[in-house]
Amino acid sequence: MIISCDSSDDGTGNTDDGNGDEGTALIQESMFNTASLVSFQSITSTLEDGTTAACYEITFSSNPVASGPFCPATINDVAGMGFYDGASNPGLRVFSAALLNDIEADGYNMVNDDGTVNVDDFASGQTDSSKSYCLAAAPDDNLLLTFIIPATLN
DSSP states (O other): OOOOOSSEEOSSSEEEOSSSOOEEOSSOGGGSOTTTEEEEEEEEEEOTTSOEEEEEEEEEESOOSOOOOOSOSBTTOOOOEEEEOSSSSOEEEESSHHHHHHHHHTTOOOBOTTSBBOEEOSSSOOOOTTSOOEEOOOOOTTOEEEEEEESOOO
16 A cells, blocks of 8 residues: 655655545655665656656665675685686686686686786776786766655556
């Protein structure tokens, strides 16, 4: 059941449709993780057919928690997982020494003599083309995700 705010809205999630039967809005700010919620507001939005409707505009940060690592720093570290389609043991694999050894056996130069793994984050500039790299794109922590959700059913 969705209770709409046709006649009045006191901003608390309690609505009054003018019929004397108050209800609580189905979507409430308190339901969201405060670490990622940037804004929560009621707006009037123009729909595709030109009419307007009461809506919620909810904005989240795109990266509210630390993620990764997706690439190991050394051959002794364990990181993300993914599909490897090389000749040696293809399939869904954990990024660990076993996978790195298979990558090296297949002719890719991803592990240095000191055991460090070549990682490209796409933000550090030009890489050495004679080496292979684990790809770990740097996150864009400034990216915001905004959703506009109808507050009423018609």
